[in-house]
Amino acid sequence: xxxxxxxLAQGVLKRDRRSVARLMTAIENGDPDSRAAVSELYxxxxxxxxxxxxxxxxxxxxxxxxQLAKQYRRQGxxxxxxxxxxxxxxxxxxxxxxxxxxxxxxxxxxVFVRSMATRGNLGGLAKDTADFVxxxxxxxxxxxxxETVGAGQSEVDVVKxxxxxxxxxxxxxxxxxxxxxxxxxxxxxIMVVNKADxxxxxxxxxEITEALELExxxxxxxxxxxxxxxxxxxxxxxxxxRLEEHRSYLKKAGMTHRRIKGETQLxxxxxxxxAETVIADLRSDPDYEGMIEKIAxxxxxxxxxxxxxxxxIVGKKWT
Amino acid sequence: MSETTLKVRSAGAERRIRALxxxxxxxxxxxxxxxxxxxxxxxGMEVIYTxxxxxxxxxxxxxxxxxxxxxxxxxxxxxxxxxxxxxVNLMKRKDLDDIxxxxxxxxxxxxxxxxxxxxxxxxxxxxTPTPVTVNYIRNNLKRKL
Numbered sequence: 001x002x003x004x005x006x007x008l009a010q011g012v013l014k015r016d017r018r019s020v021a022r023l024m025t026a027i028e029n030g031d032p033d034s035r036a037a038v039s040e041l042y043x044x045x046x047x048x049x050x051x052x053x054x055x056x057x058x059x060x061x062x063x064x065x066x067q068l069a070k071q072y073r074r075q076g077x078x079x080x081x082x083x084x085x086x087x088x089x090x091x092x093x094x095x096x097x098x099x100x101x102x103x104x105x106x107x108x109x110x111v112f113v114r115s116m117a118t119r120g121n122l123g124g125l126a127k128d129t130a131d132f133v134x135x136x137x138x139x140x141x142x143x144x145x146x147e148t149v150g151a152g153q154s155e156v157d158v159v160k161x162x163x164x165x166x167x168x169x170x171x172x173x174x175x176x177x178x179x180x181x182x183x184x185x186x187x188x189x190i191m192v193v194n195k196a197d198x199x200x201x202x203x204x205x206x207e208i209t210e211a212l213e214l215e216x217x218x219x220x221x222x223x224x225x226x227x228x229x230x231x232x233x234x235x236x237x238x239x240x241x242r243l244e245e246h247r248s249y250l251k252k253a254g255m256t257h258r259r260i261k262g263e264t265q266l267x268x269x270x271x272x273x274x275a276e277t278v279i280a281d282l283r284s285d286p287d288y289e290g291m292i293e294k295i296a297x298x299x300x301x302x303x304x305x306x307x308x309x310x311x312x313i314v315g316k317k318w319t
Numbered sequence: 320m321s322e323t324t325l326k327v328r329s330a331g332a333e334r335r336i337r338a339l340x341x342x343x344x345x346x347x348x349x350x351x352x353x354x355x356x357x358x359x360x361x362x363g364m365e366v367i368y369t370x371x372x373x374x375x376x377x378x379x380x381x382x383x384x385x386x387x388x389x390x391x392x393x394x395x396x397x398x399x400x401x402x403x404x405x406x407v408n409l410m411k412r413k414d415l416d417d418i419x420x421x422x423x424x425x426x427x428x429x430x431x432x433x434x435x436x437x438x439x440x441x442x443x444x445x446x447t448p449t450p451v452t453v454n455y456i457r458n459n460l461k462r463k464l
Binding site for chain 2: 018020024029088097106
């Protein structure tokens with residue numbers, strides 16, 4: 001059965017799950033009509049609350065998201081989950097193993113879970129994750145969880161995307177000092193110490209609390225520390241309470257928060273459009289490979305080359 | 320430009336085959352499923368692995384949400400003649416029959432033709448070299464890449 005990508009957008013608005021899934025695939029594969037479809041859905045977005053879940057591998061992010069999803073389902077909320085895992089830089093393939101921790105949710109029509117591979121994108125998310133969030137938002141999800149790759153120290157994409165960021169740590173992963181050094185603690189709105197039944201859990205809680213106190217910048221929101229045992233759902237209800245508190249806090253901060261997000265979306269869309277247009281053009285330029293050669297052999301400086309190229313493009317527009 | 324550079328550069332750009340590897344039923348170990356999952360990943364596919372003891376309904380729902388190109392069912396328990404047709408019928412009912420469905424595991428020769436009639440495209444017995452399965456998938460996808 002054939003369908004157009006624009007029809008898929010309509011399907012999403014009509015709450016058809018298959019349309020959501022297919023539209024996501026079209027976006028991810030760069031279908032030329034998918035831009036227009038996402039654009040059409042834009043005015044239907046803005047209702048979902050987006051929670052980024054980040055933290056080192058093995059900290060229990062997926063299991064925790066599964067528990068949070070259950071909590072929100074009990075409230076009758078519609079839940080979306082996007083779980084991102086890394087692509088192999090050599091084979092290009094990926095093992096997307098987050099869903100396995102949430103598989104019982106597949107029996108619940110009120111939850112939509114989609115796995116994504118980074119496909120070379122750095123920063124913790126895939127290139128199209130933001131668009132996937134928009135699709136789930138337009139589809140009617142009340143809350144959308146986005147699980148990052150979880151390398152732990154370079155998860156900056158999620159900052160631009162999520163309303164609230166939950167940083168999940170677990171005792172004994174050796175990440176506490178690393179995290180402080182890397183500054184990742186700055187991005188967490190809520191800190192979770194998962195596997196809180198482990199021996200050194202309290203030490204981890206202490207280290208995080210102390211690290212938070214070291215943050216000298218005066219913030220209006222003090223990140224709370226929540227203990228959880230994701231495998232038994234312990235602490236999940238407390239975590240939901242903290243999420244709702246942060247959500248209220250954001251509401252009070254009002255348009256500021258939405259404006260920051262709006263500006264981010266504009267700049268990202270602009271960068272993507274520019275890159276797409278310019279780079280496509282550039283690659284078909286006969287001088288392109290020669291330029292690369294010169295840069296590799298240090299006869300040409302990439303920064304100067306870029307400035308020159310931009311000058312040419314802008315110059316074309318202005319003459 | 321070195322071959323590795325070319326590979327790395329194009330790793331992000333190509334259209335990837337997405338596969339779901341599932342184990343319906345009451346099987347207790349999943350070594351075979353994990354072997355095939357790894358092989359598909361090494362062949363450049365994006366593999367969603369749903370783990371042990373999955374009901375047909377959950378497997379089909381996952382295949383739909385993940386919009387996979389191929390569904391690989393691994394089954395050891397002997398319940399293949401009930402579980403596999405159930406899955407294929409669910410897929411048809413949900414308008415998912417553009418997804419290639421293959422099966423592997425302990426499935427007796429005499430049941431293979433019946434399964435094929437019901438909609439399982441191919442059955443791969445234990446010990447099938449993984450490149451055989453990978454190539455079959457590549458050459459028999461129902462959806463255009």
